[in-house]
Amino acid sequence: MIKLRSAAAALAVAALTLTxxxxxxxxxxxxxxxxxxxxxxxxxxxxxxAMGKAWAAAIKKFESxxxxxxxxxxxxxxxxxxKTASMVLNSDEAPDVMEYNKGNATAGLLSKQGLLTDLSExxxxxxxxxxxxxxxxxxxKYDDRGIMGSGKWFGVPNYGEYxxxxxxxxxxxxxxxxxxxxxxxxxxxxxKFAKAGVTPISTAGAEYPAxxxxxxxxxxxxxxxxxxxxELYKGKVNFHGPELTYAADTLADWVKKGYIAKDSAGIKAExxxxxxxxxxxxxxxxxxxxxxxxQTEIKKFEWGxxxxxxxxxxxxxxxxxxxVPEKSKNKDLAYxxxxxxxxxxxxxxxxxxxxxxxxxxxxxxxxxxSKELIDNFNKLTSQDQLAFYPDWPAPGYYxxxxxxxxxxxxxxxxxxxxxxxIAQPYNENLADxxx
Numbered sequence: 001m002i003k004l005r006s007a008a009a010a011l012a013v014a015a016l017t018l019t020x021x022x023x024x025x026x027x028x029x030x031x032x033x034x035x036x037x038x039x040x041x042x043x044x045x046x047x048x049x050a051m052g053k054a055w056a057a058a059i060k061k062f063e064s065x066x067x068x069x070x071x072x073x074x075x076x077x078x079x080x081x082x083k084t085a086s087m088v089l090n091s092d093e094a095p096d097v098m099e100y101n102k103g104n105a106t107a108g109l110l111s112k113q114g115l116l117t118d119l120s121e122x123x124x125x126x127x128x129x130x131x132x133x134x135x136x137x138x139x140x141k142y143d144d145r146g147i148m149g150s151g152k153w154f155g156v157p158n159y160g161e162y163x164x165x166x167x168x169x170x171x172x173x174x175x176x177x178x179x180x181x182x183x184x185x186x187x188x189x190x191x192k193f194a195k196a197g198v199t200p201i202s203t204a205g206a207e208y209p210a211x212x213x214x215x216x217x218x219x220x221x222x223x224x225x226x227x228x229x230x231e232l233y234k235g236k237v238n239f240h241g242p243e244l245t246y247a248a249d250t251l252a253d254w255v256k257k258g259y260i261a262k263d264s265a266g267i268k269a270e271x272x273x274x275x276x277x278x279x280x281x282x283x284x285x286x287x288x289x290x291x292x293x294x295q296t297e298i299k300k301f302e303w304g305x306x307x308x309x310x311x312x313x314x315x316x317x318x319x320x321x322x323x324v325p326e327k328s329k330n331k332d333l334a335y336x337x338x339x340x341x342x343x344x345x346x347x348x349x350x351x352x353x354x355x356x357x358x359x360x361x362x363x364x365x366x367x368x369x370s371k372e373l374i375d376n377f378n379k380l381t382s383q384d385q386l387a388f389y390p391d392w393p394a395p396g397y398y399x400x401x402x403x404x405x406x407x408x409x410x411x412x413x414x415x416x417x418x419x420x421x422i423a424q425p426y427n428e429n430l431a432d433x434x435x
Contacts, residue, residue, distance in 0.1 A: 003141045006300065020039025021249070031174055036068055036069065036070045037068070037069050037333065038069070038070045038071070038072055038097040038332060039062075039070070039071045039072070039096050039097070039330050039333045039334065040072045040096045040329075040330075041064045041073045041074070041095060041098070041230060042072070042073075042074050042095045042097075042098035042099065043055055043073075043075065043076070043098065043128065044076045044078050044080075044081060044099060045075075045099070045289075046293060047075075048292070048293050048296045048297065049289065049292045050289075050291065050292030050293075050350055050353040050354040051319070051353070052160060052190075053349065053350075054159075054349050054350040054353060055235070055341065057199055057338075058337065058340045058341045058346050059071060059073065061340050061343070061345065061346065062336065062337055062340055065192065065336075066336065068176055070387075073240060074095070074227070074418065076098075078101075079097075079207065081101075082096070082106070082398065083396075085106070085110060086110060086113060086115065086230075086383065089110060089116075089325045089326075090115060090327075091116040091327075092327065094326075094327040094328065094373055096325070096328040096329060096333060096334045097323070097324055097325075097328065097333075097334035097338065098325070099320050099323075100155065100228055100241065100320060100321060100322075100323045101320055102140075102148070102155060102157065102318065102320060102392075103139065103317075103388065103391070103392030104142075104146055104147055104148055104231075104392050104393055104394065104395075105391060105392055105393065105394055105395045105396065105397050105398065106392075107139070107154060107155050107321060107323060107355065108146030108148055108153075109149060111142040111152075111154040112144070112145065112148055115326055115327075116155070116182070116323050116324065116325060116326060117153045117154070117323075117324040117325065117326050117331060119140075119154060119155070119156060119324065119335075120152045122335050122338075123140070123153045123156070125127065126335070126339050128153075128156055128342060129153075130359055131358065131359040132156075132157065132318075132359075133358075134360055135381055135384070135386065136157055136160065136317075136318040136381075137318075138317070138318070139155065139157055139317050139318045139321060139388075140155050140156060140157055140318070140321060141154070142154050146407075147232065147233065147431055147433075148232070148360045148392075149212055149232055153253075154320060154322030154323060155323045155386075156338050156340045156342070157317075157318030157319055157321045157322075158338075158342050158347070158357075158358055159318070159319035159350055159355050159356050159357060159361070160288075160316070160317075160318055160356035160357075160377050160381070161288045161289055161316055161317065161318070161319045161377075162288055162315065162317075162356075162374065162376070162380055162386065163212050163216065163285065163287050163288075163308070163314055163315040163347075164274065164285075164288065164305045164307055164314075165284060165285050165286070165305060165307070165309075165392075166283065166284040166285070166294065166303060166304075167179070167283050167284075167303065167304055167305065167306070168276070168279060168282045168283070168301055168302075168303055169301065169303055169304055170279070171281075171301070172189075172282060174382075175192060175193055175196055175282070177189045177192055178308075179304075179307055182308045182309050182310050183220060183309050183310030185309060185311075186308075186393075190257075190259040190283075190407070191257065191259075193259075193282055193283075194257055194259055196244055198282065199259070199260070199281065200259055200281065200282050201213070201254075201259055201260050201283045201284070201285060202264075202269070202272050202275045202276045202280070202281035203260055203264050203272055203284070203285065204264060204268050204271065205265035205267060205270045205402070205410075206265070206266050206267055206402065206406070207265050207268050208265065208269060208389075208391070208398070209272055209286050210251075210260075210265075210405045210406075210409060211286050211390050211401040211405045212253075212286065212287075212390070213251065213260075214251050214401070214408070215247070215248050215387075215389070215390040216285070216311065216314070216315065217246060217247035217250050217251060218243040218247035218390075219299060219312075219313040219314065219387055220246070220308075220313070221242050221243045221246050221247075222223045222312060222313060222387075223313075224313070224384065225375040226243055226434070227387045227388070229295060230393060231387075233393075233430065233433070233435050237426070239420070239423035239426070240416070240419055245415070245419065247416050248408060248415035248416075248418055248419055249406045252408045252409075252411065252414075252415050255408070255409050262409060263404040264392075264409060265409040265410040266406075266435070269388050271287070273290055273293070276294075277294065277297050277298055279300055285308070287315075288316075288355070288356055288373060288377070289319075289353070291305070291354040291370075291373050292353045292354025293354070294354070295353075295354045295367075295369060295370075296354075304337045304371070304372075305373070305376075307379075307380075311385075312383075312385060313385050313386075313387040314380055314385055314386065314392070315386075315388065315389050315390070316377070316380060316385075316386040316387070316388075317389070318358070319356070322334075322337075322341065342358075342359055344359070344360065344361055344364075347361075348360045348361055348364040348365070349358040351364070351367075351370055352364070352365055352366060352367045352370055354367075354370055354373065355370075356373060356374055357374070367422055378400070388434065392423055394429035395429065396425065397425060397426065400421070400422055400426075401422060403421075404418045404421055404422045405418075407421075
């Protein structure tokens with residue numbers, strides 16, 4: 001998934017003059033004498049978020065080790081890159097290195113189209129394959145069909161992420177609600193808020209958050225074999241089976257019961273988050289990519305987080321990945337920048353800023369909230385509980401799920417019809433792959 005996902009809505013361009021040496025290695029041509037080289041960098045993390053802070057520090061570290069290079073940084077919106085990546089990377093406007101969403105439908109598709117550089121040699125040479133666990137390497141590798149989990153390295157993940165329940169401790173206390181430890185207690189809490197006239201869950205049907213709730217409900221009835229079938233095509237998926245039927249029926253029912261507002265079908269992720277930050281909702285279900293921002297911006301109430309109660313599986317994976325477009329003009333510099341983001345210095349900063357590092361020194365993480373965040377991620381990874389994201393299986397599936405979940409929220413189509421509609425493109429993609 002789908003980070004995430006800090007929802008930077010507008011394009012911001014900042015040019016930083018950084019120091020660099022242009023060796024012209026890895027097949028790159030050195031700049032003409034007296035002409036500076038330019039590293040074009042794109043990512044979609046907000047400046048106040050954990051990853052935004054870490055990548056800003058990585059740029060400064062790049063400055064200290066690369067005299068003479070100009071870095072042109074452009075902050076893109078998640079949706080913007082999601083919709084235009086194939087077109088842009090197939091043009092002369094492609095950046096040298098960029099953050100991109102992992103999974104079959106995104107990085108896998110670009111790798112299959114020949115738009116991404118094979119990083120396998122660099123992964124071995126620079127030790128990235130030693131820093132990342134096997135489970136985190138799943139989203140770095142893609143086969144000839146663009147299916148994740150094996151094949152060549154086309155990306156480098158340098159943080160982890162997972163979906164959790166954020167909660168407003170003050171509103172919980174005011175309404176006499178305790179932190180639930182079972183799914184039954186969770187739904188009882190939602191019901192208590194609703195009966196008190198409080199819509200409990202802040203969500204966004206116009207983008208990824210609501211489909212993650214849908215997926216969590218499906219995962220409550222699923223096991224690892226089902227996830228492998230759905231995500232990795234290791235078996236057939238029955239879209240009218242107990243997992244997805246329960247998810248569709250329950251999400252529609254939660255809207256009727258007032259647990260989710262009907263107008264959330266048109267809400268975007270940024271508006272969902274700002275509503276929670278403003279203290280308007282007791283609960284927000286979304287990813288760890290919001291954690292650092294909440295640490296910075298929530299000032300008026302106490303907040304915390306917990307894993308979705310009762311589930312043995314949760315949406316999550318490595319974080320988004322650094323990719324090097326095939327048309328990058330400065331691949332050697334791109335590799336150097338990625339390497340810096342994997343350094344202990346940057347990884348430790350990421351961990352203490354509310355992110356989930358993949359190569360930090362555990363003793364260097366001193367912030368209590370950050371420790372809680374990382375401990376929950378380690379629990380999920382150690383027990384093989386990360387289930388990736390619902391939009392990953394097929395190209396264009398993100399928009400399919402957005403439309404389907406919106407129909408469940410606004411009640412425009414019955415659950416069975418929605419399941420038919422999300423099954424069709426999934427099965428068409430399987431047919432295209434020869435499955």
